[in-house]
Amino acid sequence: MTTPHPDRAAVISLEDLGLTYPGPPSVTALHPCRLRVEKGEFVTIVGPSGSGKSSLLNVLGLLDNPTRGVYRLNGVDTSTVNDSRRAALRGREIGFVFQAFHLLPHRTAQENVELAMVYQRTPRRVRRTKAADVLDRVGLAHRAHALPTQLSGGERQRVAIARALVAEPALLLCDEPTGNLDSDTAASILDLLGRLHGEGMTVLVITHDRHVAERGQRMLTIRDGVLTEAARAGAGAAW
Known part of the structure; x- marks a missing residue:
């Protein structure tokens, strides 16, 4: 069993974390960086195409391993866990929201949300109750039995958010939502x-749109693999 780091306040803690893809020639996707996201924060990271956003997302989502530094997720040093525990940590601590929704077209909204709990071996009755509750939480209880093809884009994204929330993760990680x-x-x-942030959820949004990024409590920028705290002035500036 992995022992959590004593600093439980930080949901995300990056210490000199970097990512270099092997060559030849090698490519540095993320230069060494530090980042701390406290429990209950709403943080946005904005950058243009090719800036390193996807690489950072994959590291934060435990899909790729950094090549240097330390990533602690909710107090756990992710470099110390094997692949199976890494997958379990990802499923337990992170709720993903993607641009493309990734809903199964022949399953209802409620069934799509329930599927997020199948691999956790949650009993069917509990799955149904939790899925209904979280759909109500995102304002979609009245569409629980609709198929994705019967839903608007906004409704589909709400289903995707409900699916991300149903496991009660420590972090809601959103990629161009x-x-x-x-x-x-x-x-x-x-x-x-x-609103979810106001209820205490830790939210991190990665986006190319600075106007979206401005909605966060705190904003960072990434460019050429360099992550920095962003100034709020010039919110309308173009990349």
């Missing part, structure tokens, strides 16, 4: 993320 939505629908999804 408004990228496939019109501006009004995008605003409603950002309002939902803001």
